[in-house]
Amino acid sequence: xxxxxxxxxxxxxxFGVERQEGFAADIVPRRHYAPxxxxxxxxxxKWSRNLVWTASDGNRRSKNDNTHGSSKPAVLGTGPSVSxxxxxNGGYVxxxxxxxxxxxxxxxxxxxPKPRDCICKFWKAGNCKRGDQCQFLHSWCCFPGMAxxxxxxxxxxxxxxxxxxxxxxxxxxxxxxxxxxxxDCHTGQCVHTTNLQAEAGSLISEGSWVFLGxxxxxxxxxxQTSKELHLNGVVGQVHAMTVANGMLFAGxxxxxxxxxxxxxxxxxxxxxxxxxxxxxxxxxxxFIVGRERLYSGSVDKTIKVWDxxxxxxTMTLRQHTDTVTSxxxxxxxxxxxxxxxxxxxxxxxxxxxFKVVETRRxxxxxxxxxxxxxxxxxxxxxCSYQNGTVSIYDLPSFKERGKMFSTHTIGTLxxxxxxxLFSGDKxxxxxxxxxxxxxx
Numbered sequence: 001x002x003x004x005x006x007x008x009x010x011x012x013x014x015f016g017v018e019r020q021e022g023f024a025a026d027i028v029p030r031r032h033y034a035p036x037x038x039x040x041x042x043x044x045x046k047w048s049r050n051l052v053w054t055a056s057d058g059n060r061r062s063k064n065d066n067t068h069g070s071s072k073p074a075v076l077g078t079g080p081s082v083s084x085x086x087x088x089n090g091g092y093v094x095x096x097x098x099x100x101x102x103x104x105x106x107x108x109x110x111x112x113p114k115p116r117d118c119i120c121k122f123w124k125a126g127n128c129k130r131g132d133q134c135q136f137l138h139s140w141c142c143f144p145g146m147a148x149x150x151x152x153x154x155x156x157x158x159x160x161x162x163x164x165x166x167x168x169x170x171x172x173x174x175x176x177x178x179x180x181x182x183x184d185c186h187t188g189q190c191v192h193t194t195n196l197q198a199e200a201g202s203l204i205s206e207g208s209w210v211f212l213g214x215x216x217x218x219x220x221x222x223x224q225t226s227k228e229l230h231l232n233g234v235v236g237q238v239h240a241m242t243v244a245n246g247m248l249f250a251g252x253x254x255x256x257x258x259x260x261x262x263x264x265x266x267x268x269x270x271x272x273x274x275x276x277x278x279x280x281x282x283x284x285x286x287f288i289v290g291r292e293r294l295y296s297g298s299v300d301k302t303i304k305v306w307d308x309x310x311x312x313x314t315m316t317l318r319q320h321t322d323t324v325t326s327x328x329x330x331x332x333x334x335x336x337x338x339x340x341x342x343x344x345x346x347x348x349x350x351x352x353x354f355k356v357v358e359t360r361r362x363x364x365x366x367x368x369x370x371x372x373x374x375x376x377x378x379x380x381x382x383c384s385y386q387n388g389t390v391s392i393y394d395l396p397s398f399k400e401r402g403k404m405f406s407t408h409t410i411g412t413l414x415x416x417x418x419x420x421l422f423s424g425d426k427x428x429x430x431x432x433x434x435x436x437x438x439x440x
Contacts, residue, residue: 125407143392143402145375149420149432150188154181159424161203162414165210168223171422172210173430174200180212183430201239202250211248213238218250218258220270233272234258242287244294245308247273251284251296259311279304279313288327288334291348295334297324303336305354319344319356326369330379330395333357337366343383360398370413371395372421374435384410388425406431 120128128134157177164171170191171183176199182192202213208224218231218238236252243249248260248270257276263269282299289295293314294306303317303324322340329335334346334354343366345358368384379395382404390404390413404410404423412424421433 143404143435145435146402146404147434149434152183152188152190152430152432153428154190154193155179155424155428155430157428158408158426159412159428159430160200160213162412162422162424162430163203163205163210164414164416164420164422165205165223166207168208170223171432172203172205173424174203174212175424175428176200177428188432199237201237201253202241204241204243206243206248211241213241213250218248218260227266227269229270231260231270231272233260233275235275237283240284240286240296242289242294244289245292247308249287249294251280251287251298253283255280255282255284255298255300257284257296274311276306276311276313279316285324286326288329290329290334295327295329297327297336299323301338303327303334314352315354317346317354319359322365325365325367328369328371328381330371330381333396335369335381337369337383339365339367341365343369367409367411368413370415372415372435374401382413382421384413390423404433 120134152171152173155173155175155177157175159173159175161174162171163173164185169185171185173181173183174196175181178196178199180194180196180200180203181190182194183189184191196212196214198214200212200214202211204211208222210221210223212219212221215237216234218234218241220229220231221227231248234250234252235256235258236254238250238252238258240251241249246262248262250258252258255277257280259273259276260270261273263271280296280298280300280302284296284298286297287294289308292308294308296304296306298304301318301320301322301324303320304313305315305317306312307314317336320336320338320340320342322338324336324338326337327334332348334348336344336346338344341362341364343360343362344356345360346354347357348354362385364386366383366385368390369381371379371381374380380401381393381395382390383393384390386409388406388408388410390406390410391400392402392404393399394401406423406425406429408425408427408429410423410425412422414422416422419435421435423431423433
């Protein structure tokens, strides 16, 4: 893939936020994502949305570094929340308008230094009377170079998926309130709402395709051709989906995983392949792909490891004591989060077995993980907690770099490699963030 540095502004995909030259002059465009590498041309099929995420030279461990108990570099990959195509970046800034937004680390502070990681509970509720004299943070995030672009309101219940398809200026979101909303990236307005007459369980995009997980079905829609498909072969509510090696995987409430194969025919672009049954004893909650393996997490407290070439379950990882909520691959490590309040770091040995090399115990349940590189091409991980806080950590040190905040638990985090991050919380609030700007 030809990685090009993103432009400061991109075709007015700014969610109704006007440019402010005073602020734009203080930021620089985000560097391109050098450690990312498209896997589409490496596998047996070019239809794959997974990227490779490795430590950059400045962050790769030396032979004498025992972080996570290993030093051998290897590639696993990123999760289903990262699109497979770089889109041109925009230097988004805020304005005072009907689109509620708040600048992140660029918030003005004329008073005393504010606690870096403590948000004002009165400001959070919209009624702080101290203004700049308040000793607590008046911002939805505290992370250098990060800013809130917009807050998109309309959903009434928790977000199940957020997707920005390739080549589209429309953002898709699905909620357990039974609606699919389409947002105009230029204005930040909801331009279409579909009543699904069922609860949405998952939403992802791959190229120009959008996939929606429903009870006993997956719907597929192509934003370029307007072709709409109903994929059969699912038993139960679809709660997780991912794409790898030219196949679409859908995990259900019954614990089964349905698989479709992509074809080159326009009349039948997806063919039902098989259903993987008898492995998970409860709902499949999450997927991740890396090193020709598919990993699936479940409410049965286990992680299953699948061979992508044979579709056989090769091992079961048992260490969590509650639902596995999210999975992430970085370098040679597999990260898993759980409602048991832990983040576990798994290392893969040369013989292919996994063992836990580190356990991070939190004071509350962990709901979502996702990873990317910051403006200095250093790997960072986002961890969403029950209290509505998202901690941002350096990898592999786990040093906390900053935080994001919400009034409710953030259950959905989606990152596009151009520096946009989308978060969805349990109340239905969808926020758009810009990580593409770094203070000089």
